[in-house]
Amino acid sequence: MAGIFPRLALVTKEKIAKVFSSGLTPHKLSQTLCLGVAVGVLPLIWGTSLICAGLAALLRLNQAAIQAVNYCCYPLQFALFLPLCRLGERILPWGPTLSREVLDAAVHGKIGTSARLLFWGTLHGLLAWLVTVLPLALLVQVPLRHLLARRQPTD
Helix, strand or coil, rough: CHHHHHHHHHHHHHHHHHHHHHHCCCCHHHHHHHHHHHHHHHCCCCCCCHHHHHHHHHHHCHHHHHHHHHCCCHHHHHHHHHHHHHHHHCCCCCCCCCCCEEEEHHHHHHHHHHHHHHHHHHHHHHHHHHHHHHHHHCCCCCCCCHHHHHHHHCC
């Protein structure tokens, strides 16, 4: 009876790995991972799941894998929101700055009172994301593809 649980865990792990990598070449898997992370940290209050679904459909990537990566990046999205806004404010110094208090109010459901500031913060954050995260994801994709190709089992 004691040996059944490790065996069950191994079978479950293999099944999950098969679902997430089914039909994906190392190129497609590296695209899925890089786009999932890049969109997952996108400084938007809404919509990253829809964007990932659209990209996966457009590029014929694994929906389950890109959404899983996106959801895993959710805490990172919150952690990077304000730093990306600050960087965007330095790049594009127009509009009001987003304060931590306004962001706290928005997180606690008081979006209506701070919608204008959130708009500017999101705009600044998106600009910083375009300048930093997107190029980084594109740069990481090539070495990741080679790493995944080396780890791919041969039949």
